Amino acid sequence: MNDGTDQLDLAWEKWLATSNDVENFKVINSVNVFKERLRELIPTVTDKDLIYATLYNDYDMFLKILNMFDDYRYKCMKSNNGTTESCIANMRLDGMHKIENLYTESELTDLTNFCDVVENHLGHNISPGGKLHVTVNASGQITSLHNNKSMPNHGELRCQSKSLGCHPPGVEKLAKNLLVDEVCKTWLNSDKGGIWRSTLSWLSPAPATHIGWHIDSIYDVIKVMILLTDVELINGPMYFIKGSHRLNDNAVSRYKHRIFKWSPTESPAPRLPENAIINDPDPATIDDVTPVKLNNEELPKLVATGKRGDAIFFETSAFHSGNRALSMRKTVILSTPTKDTTFKNIFLEYIGYPRKLSDIPT
Numbered sequence: 001m002n003d004g005t006d007q008l009d010l011a012w013e014k015w016l017a018t019s020n021d022v023e024n025f026k027v028i029n030s031v032n033v034f035k036e037r038l039r040e041l042i043p044t045v046t047d048k049d050l051i052y053a054t055l056y057n058d059y060d061m062f063l064k065i066l067n068m069f070d071d072y073r074y075k076c077m078k079s080n081n082g083t084t085e086s087c088i089a090n091m092r093l094d095g096m097h098k099i100e101n102l103y104t105e106s107e108l109t110d111l112t113n114f115c116d117v118v119e120n121h122l123g124h125n126i127s128p129g130g131k132l133h134v135t136v137n138a139s140g141q142i143t144s145l146h147n148n149k150s151m152p153n154h155g156e157l158r159c160q161s162k163s164l165g166c167h168p169p170g171v172e173k174l175a176k177n178l179l180v181d182e183v184c185k186t187w188l189n190s191d192k193g194g195i196w197r198s199t200l201s202w203l204s205p206a207p208a209t210h211i212g213w214h215i216d217s218i219y220d221v222i223k224v225m226i227l228l229t230d231v232e233l234i235n236g237p238m239y240f241i242k243g244s245h246r247l248n249d250n251a252v253s254r255y256k257h258r259i260f261k262w263s264p265t266e267s268p269a270p271r272l273p274e275n276a277i278i279n280d281p282d283p284a285t286i287d288d289v290t291p292v293k294l295n296n297e298e299l300p301k302l303v304a305t306g307k308r309g310d311a312i313f314f315e316t317s318a319f320h321s322g323n324r325a326l327s328m329r330k331t332v333i334l335s336t337p338t339k340d341t342t343f344k345n346i347f348l349e350y351i352g353y354p355r356k357l358s359d360i361p362t
């Protein structure tokens, strides 16, 4: 199969040689046109099965096709804003980028007030880990707050918009930040890439990591982690394998192909086997320099430390992990939708990913 981006380059060069009209070089950049093409090119269930089986059985093709979608998207990304541009450049290279001091104290006030209410109400019941259940009456006042403590060995209490049915107070305002909006939309090359879900989290000291090495899914999703406390090595910063959003024919991409094959469901997030990465530090030995060792390959890591008000963007199809904390870490993580955003996501959904094992053609 041809690599579509080579073809795009050739077409571009030919166009330049014969026309001065750079603005009118037409590439598909519309979700609806792309969907129409998919229906024309892959019209039947048998065609979809064939493509699914190829991606399933052929590791090289899996890499080539997923990377082709990224390369094409990277070429189409446009932004008029210098800060967005440099953020996107680092996202392409590393899969993660921090913007310092993105939020002012006054912008953080509403969410901080909500955090104070929760903390004052729960007291020592802020830990161990679990889900925060909130009930609200008709006039929007909180009538009960409860930690279900469903993760007794973990330190993370989560308040998810998914279970709440709305964003926690103050989050919507943070999500409306113009830079966040522009970075997410530029990264996905989609005007549908607005903020979809949020997770507010309190990470307290605990015997186990709240989440080990994983990718959120094969789909493209950008998250922005807003730090509500300073996060240093001792309060559980996220680890991230630099560049692991790309498939570079290394241990990362071999695992991603296995995840594509053997983790058909999206929840819980596809994890690496416990012993795959010999690097699950406790807060006393955590560092920001030692590479991650995956199957004897050394991979550079990034560490999501920063100050209150900083925002850390990361692509969630890269490998990342939680860490344990020696003192409280508070963050809110906003995420974009998978549906109707990148062409890769639309393609994967179109061929029926993720499929149950019984629905995978061989």
Ligand SMILES: O=C(O)CCC(=O)C(=O)O
Binding pocket: 211, 216, 223, 236, 237, 238, 239, 316, 320, 321, 322, 323, 333
């Ligand atoms: O809380 C963390 O450090 C990890 C967060 C994470 O895995 C995610 O939001 O996808």
Ligand SMILES: [Fe+2]
Binding pocket: 214, 215, 216, 269, 316, 320
């Ligand atoms: Fe994650």
